[in-house]
Amino acid sequence: MRLLCDEMLVGLARWLRAAGYDAATPVPGDDDRRLIARAAVEERLFLTRDRPIARHKAAAGLVVVLEAAALDAQAQELRRRLAVDWLAAPFSRCLLCNVVLQAAAPQAVARAPEPARAGGGPFCSCPSCGRLYWPGSHARRMRARLERWAAAE
Incomplete structure (x- = not known):
């Protein structure tokens, strides 16, 4: 859709x-x-x-x-x-550019804060704006809200 x-x-x-x-x-x-x-x-x-x-x-x-x-x-x-499925493909698109994310190159991962790198990823990046994504606390909070929306009756 x-x-x-x-x-x-x-x-x-x-x-x-x-x-x-x-x-x-x-x-x-x-x-x-x-x-x-x-x-x-x-x-x-x-x-x-x-x-x-x-x-x-x-x-x-x-x-x-x-x-x-x-x-x-x-x-x-x-x-x-x-029939929006709030867990259709979480964090597969850039939140800003609306572009499909790709696996982040090592040089992009190197820009991430040390605690994020220590978490092991996965790391994705936007091929349009270069924004880096990883499963940090912000993503966990967003994922929890998506899960709540998906489970609501």
């Missing part, structure tokens, strides 16, 4: 990426018609909380209007409405 989140849902897009989904975000200031057209061209569902967007003629079948305001509630709404 390929998604496009509007400006209000950029934080949700990062969590969708953490779960392994291709979740694009708009250029700030893009208008509704351009976002709907982009969703159509890129074969994405457009996620928004803005009800008027769904009334655009071109939006039929492309726009999903989320009712929930809080992140945890949005996660459950997506699980219920779109």
